[in-house]
Amino acid sequence: MATNKKVRWGVLSTAAIGVKKVIPAMQLGQLSSVTAIASRDLTKAREAAGPLGIATAYGSYEELLADPDVDAIYNPLPNQLHVPWTIKAAEAGKHVLCEKPVSLTVAEAETLLAVRARTGVKIGEAFMVRTAPQWVRLRELLREGRIGELRSIMGAFSYFNIDPANIRNQMETGGGAMMDIGCYLVQASRFAFEQEPTRVVSLIDRDPQMKTDRLTSAILDFPHGQAIFTCSTQIVPYQRVQFLGTKGRIEIEIPFNAPIDRPTRLFLDLGGDLFGAGITTETFPTCDQYTVQGDAFSRAILDNTEVPVPVEDAIKNMAVIEAIFQSAVSGGWAEPKR
Structure with a gap:
């Protein structure tokens, strides 16, 4: 066109x-x-x-x-x-x-x-993170086997907002921690393992007035390992993701809201020293991940190639989110819809 x-x-x-x-x-x-x-x-x-x-x-x-x-x-x-x-x-x-x-x-x-x-x-x-340089590099390091076999992912993403007028705190608009920010942690886990979880289990604490999930924690069971995370709309603002393998560890310092005024950093720990002696830092030049996302989508249009996060991937991510909600209600494991 x-x-x-x-x-x-x-x-x-x-x-x-x-x-x-x-x-x-x-x-x-x-x-x-x-x-x-x-x-x-x-x-x-x-x-x-x-x-x-x-x-x-x-x-x-x-x-x-x-x-x-x-x-x-x-x-x-x-x-x-x-x-x-x-x-x-x-x-x-x-x-x-x-x-x-x-x-x-x-x-x-x-x-x-x-x-x-x-x-x-x-x-x-x-999902702008899918084309962001630090996430592209993460996948390269994982595929190269730099930390051995990926076995565990630990993530946290939170902020504090109790304003009932805010769209993120309204049930009818799809508000709550899971839909707003937990979706990134699901996406990150699926992206890193390059698999879909076979089952999930979760705990959800809902705001008594707004009814949105204000604190959600989940375990995602993948064929090659496990991912655990906590997301919240009512605790101290924080975000971090750790990727643990059989031989090393990768940590993304600011995984989701990457700054546009300074470089981002990824830590590669191959030493296993608890005081950090084996950590090397990879720094990525300052950029705006929304600029990268826009151009990646535009390139797919101009070249008639696949977009970074097609509908099929969106459905798989939503299937995990849906299963997390189901598990919180049932109290047991839930399987994402295939």
Whole structure:
């Protein structure tokens, strides 16, 4: 579809993640250009468009989808609107990069397979970590066997937010720790093992008023090892992931919210010395992982290749999340839907 050098992107809504993080980053891309933005309020769209250098503002999502000068859509709408508007965008002939989690359930995510087949567009989930340099390097080190055989993954991701007006704390919009940040820990475990867990078990503590999961811990049982993690919306902000093998360990210092103003670091420990004598540090040049994500998706459009996180992968990630919720209710192991 795109005949120009850059893919022309339109953005559905003035959601904070788009306006503050993703759009500014995509505007720096070599293959991406955000040319239009839509809100249900034209004034809001115009107010967002100006500072971001976006040429066109629309007062409805439908107008954006009808724009022939838009090749692809970035969808950062609330979670419950991801699938409905991704379908509408695809039916309008637009490729879609949908913010994570792509859906609220496995069944909902699966509907995107038929839509993609019928429309012929590319649909992907916006797990920006999948193309980030530190995560690409992690996979290289694991495949090279630098830490022997990967056997265990330990992760934590948390922040503190008790505002009931915040979308992350609302059940109807798919809020809660698991959907907002736990999904990254599931993605990281599947990415590192390059397998799917056969079963999961979990514990969930829900906020008594908001009903969202405010503290979730899980064990994921993979054919080659285990992953354990804790995620929370109501404890001290923190994130770290450790990958333990038979001969060494890898630690990603800031795995998910990688800074855009300083390099990121990965620690490779091959000595097993508890005081860190065997640790070497790999440093990655400052970059914006949202810029990398945008260009990777744009390249897939321009070259007609697979997007970094296709619908099939999104469904598998959601299957694990769904099983984690099921386990918390049953009190036993649950198997992700195949």
